[in-house]
Amino acid sequence: MTNVSETTESTPAVAENKPSIIVDHVRKDFLLRKSHSFKEAFIGWIRGKEVKAKKFQALDDVSFIINEGESVAIMGYNGSGKSTMLKLISGVLEPDAGKILIRGRLAGLIEVGAGFHPELSGRENVYLNAAILGMQKEEIDKRFDDIVAFSEIEAFIDQEVKHYSSGMFMRLAFSVAIHTELDILLVDEILSVGDAPFKEKCRAKIRELAGQGKTMVIVSHDQRMMKELCDRGIVIKKGKQVYDGPVADAIEVMQQK
Amino acid sequence: MTTVDLSEFRTPGRGRGILDVFRWHYLLRLLVRKGTQTRYRNSALGWGWSYVKPAAQFGVYYVVMGIILELHRNIPLFAVYLFSGIVMVNFFNESFSNATKSITDNRALVKKIYLPRELFPIAAVIGAFIHFLPQAAILLVVCLLMGWTPSLIGLAAIVVAIVIVAVTALGLGMFFGALNVAYRDAQNFVEIIQVFSTWSVPVLYTWHMVADKAPEWLFNIYMVNPLAAAVELFHRGMWRPVAERAIATDGGELFAGPANLWLNAGIGLAIAVVFLLAGQAVFRRFERRFAQDL
Numbered sequence: 248m249t250n251v252s253e254t255t256e257s258t259p260a261v262a263e264n265k266p267s268i269i270v271d272h273v274r275k276d277f278l279l280r281k282s283h284s285f286k287e288a289f290i291g292w293i294r295g296k297e298v299k300a301k302k303f304q305a306l307d308d309v310s311f312i313i314n315e316g317e318s319v320a321i322m323g324y325n326g327s328g329k330s331t332m333l334k335l336i337s338g339v340l341e342p343d344a345g346k347i348l349i350r351g352r353l354a355g356l357i358e359v360g361a362g363f364h365p366e367l368s369g370r371e372n373v374y375l376n377a378a379i380l381g382m383q384k385e386e387i388d389k390r391f392d393d394i395v396a397f398s399e400i401e402a403f404i405d406q407e408v409k410h411y412s413s414g415m416f417m418r419l420a421f422s423v424a425i426h427t428e429l430d431i432l433l434v435d436e437i438l439s440v441g442d443a444p445f446k447e448k449c450r451a452k453i454r455e456l457a458g459q460g461k462t463m464v465i466v467s468h469d470q471r472m473m474k475e476l477c478d479r480g481i482v483i484k485k486g487k488q489v490y491d492g493p494v495a496d497a498i499e500v501m502q503q504k
Numbered sequence: 505m506t507t508v509d510l511s512e513f514r515t516p517g518r519g520r521g522i523l524d525v526f527r528w529h530y531l532l533r534l535l536v537r538k539g540t541q542t543r544y545r546n547s548a549l550g551w552g553w554s555y556v557k558p559a560a561q562f563g564v565y566y567v568v569m570g571i572i573l574e575l576h577r578n579i580p581l582f583a584v585y586l587f588s589g590i591v592m593v594n595f596f597n598e599s600f601s602n603a604t605k606s607i608t609d610n611r612a613l614v615k616k617i618y619l620p621r622e623l624f625p626i627a628a629v630i631g632a633f634i635h636f637l638p639q640a641a642i643l644l645v646v647c648l649l650m651g652w653t654p655s656l657i658g659l660a661a662i663v664v665a666i667v668i669v670a671v672t673a674l675g676l677g678m679f680f681g682a683l684n685v686a687y688r689d690a691q692n693f694v695e696i697i698q699v700f701s702t703w704s705v706p707v708l709y710t711w712h713m714v715a716d717k718a719p720e721w722l723f724n725i726y727m728v729n730p731l732a733a734a735v736e737l738f739h740r741g742m743w744r745p746v747a748e749r750a751i752a753t754d755g756g757e758l759f760a761g762p763a764n765l766w767l768n769a770g771i772g773l774a775i776a777v778v779f780l781l782a783g784q785a786v787f788r789r790f791e792r793r794f795a796q797d798l
Contacts, residue, residue, distance in 0.1 A: 340795050367538065
């Protein structure tokens with residue numbers, strides 16, 4: 248069990264940069280629930296079966312601070328809890344203990360395309376998804392041409408998305424996400440999108456954002472990409488933070504097992 | 505050593521509840537539009553379905569209640585009386601059930617991206633309201649043909665009725681919508697409530713038939729039920745003016761409106777607001793677990 252620090256009011260000193268993300272003694276449990284309806288819960292109770300859900304600790308006492316403009320890779324094997332960490336930062340999940348604080352606008356390249364509706368046209372989907380990511384109409388109007396140009400599907404923008412190929416779909420979805428107004432970018436295994444030239448274009452775009460001083464948190468298995476984009480790595484193993492430091496050393500820690 | 509000013513920071517995933525609607529109004533508009541645009545896609549009749557269902561309902565009720573049970577004898581312009589009640593109850597039933605399903609229907613989004621989740625039930629209620637408009641338009645045309653003229657008090661009654669229904673549906677919808685994430689069979693309660701909402705309001709009969717049978721305290725409870733209050737307001741706004749006209753020309757007798765129409769409306773509205781606050785509170789409590797339970 249973690250002990251929640253009482254000292255969040257005075258976070259550790261930062262030399263030159265202001266922090267963007269503060270993760271303070273965070274714990275996340277998942278309940279593996281056995282019942283998903285009143286009926287199951289009731290029958291379980293009558294039969295005297297254990298209705299209480301089993302607990303599974305996804306993250307245990309994780310703390311770090313990411314400063315403005317830093318690019319940080321979160322590494323770990325499947326099931327280590329790294330994607331959970333990203334979801335906690337994005338606000339989709341809430342920690343069971345500890346605190347997470349963020350500063351500025353946050354956007355996630357997490358499962359882009361979640362808000363796409365197959366029956367709507369590409370244009371309508373761009374507006375809908377950009378709005379889901381927190382943009383206002385004027386901002387979207389301003390960026391619409393860039394979004395479409397980046398996705399390279401100008402000719403099909405007024406067709407219904409259900410007629411798109413999966414590659415076109417992902418390109419448009421990624422393009423919307425990357426063009427949102429943001430200070431913090433969360434990237435989760437997204438660069439498996441599209442063909443090689445489009446992947447390269449995405450990398451270049453992410454590099455460009457990093458160059459503009461955006462804060463970035465990247466979850467990936469691609470070591471080459473992490474070395475290229477990040478300067479710092481945090482290694483999570485079975486929910487525990489085992490390393491936090493330069494990205495090259497973090498990759499070594501990962502490989503040691 | 506410097507310490508960081510935490511005032512600029514916020515906790516991700518915490519919204520301001522239904523008040524977030526104002527900041528996210530553009531997204532809300534798009535969500536509503538998405539709902540109305542895709543509602544009847546790929547169906548033969550398209551938006552015609554919006555008329556078929558209430559028309560069929562109206563036909564059945566009219567034959568059974570009006571002709572077989574002979575209610576049209578006591579209620580002048582029974583057809584108008586019936587239809588104005590039905591559109592109100594339909595508005596409630598639809599917005600309530602859509603709001604309840606709104607979170608599970610949008611699970612792809614709720615699981616992956618944070619946005620104020622209250623937007624979904626609110627969009628559902630607004631969508632149901634848009635769906636209510638063509639039915640209300642038919643009612644209005646019929647009433648106009650019968651010589652309905654707007655009066656300030658009548659219009660006020662109509663607006664207050666719609667507000668009461670929308671607030672009640674949103675509150676209950678948020679409550680059961682949140683519950684529905686953890687327990688998928690919470691939807692069954694919704695169907696039960698819908699049966700009650702159809703039969704426990706003076707739509708298929710009149711308020712004074714209840715007053716005759718029920719003890720006074722029970723009758724008072726019955727009348728401040730937000731839906732009953734709303735239906736009586738709607739009757740006051742739509743049906744009563746034309747019924748009075750019809751009586752004046754054809755003769756006959758018109759039963760009086762309920763004694764405390766506006767008091768009941770006030771209490772009904774207050775109860776609706778309590779539903780809304782309770783719904784929001786439960787919603788917030790369950791919201792933390794939406795992403796993992798879906």
